[in-house]
Amino acid sequence: MKVMTAVKRVVDYNVKVRVKADQSGVDIGNVKMSMNPFDEIAVEAATRLKEAGQASDVIAFTCGPAQCTETLRTALAIGADRGLHIQTDVELQPLAVAKLLKAAVEREQPQLVILGKQAIDDDAGQTGQLLAALLDWPQATFASAIDIQGDKITVTREVDGGLEVIELPLPAIVTTDLRLNEPRYVTLPNIMKAKKKPVDTVSPTDLGVDPAPRLKTLKVVEPAARKAGVRVADVAALIDKLKNEAKVI
Template sequence: MKILVPVKRVVDYNVKIRVNPDGSGVDLTNVKMSMNPFDEISVEEALRIKEGGDAREIVVVSIGPAKAEETLRTALAMGADRAILVETDDAVEPLAVAKILKGVADAEKPGLIIVGKQAIDDDSNQTGQMLAALAGVGQATFASAIELFSDKARVTREIDGGLQTIEIKLPAVVTTDLRLNEPRYASLPNIMKAKKKPLEKKSPADFGVSTAPRLKVLRTEEPSGRKAGVKVKSVAELVDKLKNEAGVL
């Protein structure tokens, strides 16, 4: 079985982002970029499935600028076999991403597509669901455990009430949650080997997909600063403030 794993280049989660003065978006000047954390989890899960003998090849794909090649090389250093870069300088929205991924999946014929549940830059949480709908296959979202049984996958997913276990027929799309696994670090020898692994470049036009935006961002603002707390002398005063000032009781 072949596993397809999309990965996205985003601002590193340790970086404190800055908003452009005109509110047009996030300032990316000299900002450290890295692989989306949920996509790291997806790559790690694919590697574990392959190491368990249930997959023969892992293909990673990224849609973005030429610099996204660095993100793909990271995935190759972790252990992926091949990479595909769909190169575009546009800010690609989830629907266009899903359409491009469907084109890649039609060509690669993977038995399983593992997608990060969301990207930490736009938090859309849409691509996996859209991809499953476009491809006409089953989906299991927010996975915290994945087990494969011949032509089926048993997925434990996180819901508001706890954990839900479902069974889906392969091929399918699975989106990963934080508690699925702990991604490995790429070793120096594997980083060197990754430079020789095949990386194919394509464009959205190769899949007949337009990346023209459908949405318009009106303004981007930083969250308001947190107000300082106050000390109370008694439980009664606390209840009074919660009820009459905060309005939460």
């Protein structure tokens, strides 16, 4: 079975993001970048399937500028066999990424595509669902456990009321939640091995996809500073402030 997983280069989750002075977006100049944490879980899941003998080939996919190759190499160091980089400097939105992924899937013909449920930069959480719609494949989102038996995959999903277990025929799309696994530490020997693994670089034009953005960002602003809390003497005073100041009751 061939498995494809997608990774995204984002601002590291330990970094406090800054808004550009002109409010056109987030300042990423001289900022540490890393793989989206949910995508690390997806790559780990694909690697474990290969180690269990259920996957024969794991392909890591990314799209974006030339620097995204570094993120792709991290996926190869975790355990992916080869990489596919769709290189473009265009601002990529979820629909464009899904279209590029669809073209990559049609090119590689995997039986399973595993993605992180969302990226920590835009928190859109749309790419997996859009890809499933474009391919007309079954999907299971927010997976906390997966099990493959023959040509079917059983996925345990995290939902508001607890857990939901569903069974899908392959090929299918799965998006990962935090509790699916804990990604392994990438060792130096594996980083060195990853440098020798093949990475195929193509452009959106090569795949016949127009990645032009459909939405326009008007401005980006930092959230309002949180006001300091106050102490109240008793419950009556608390209710008075909630009703007359906060106006939430």
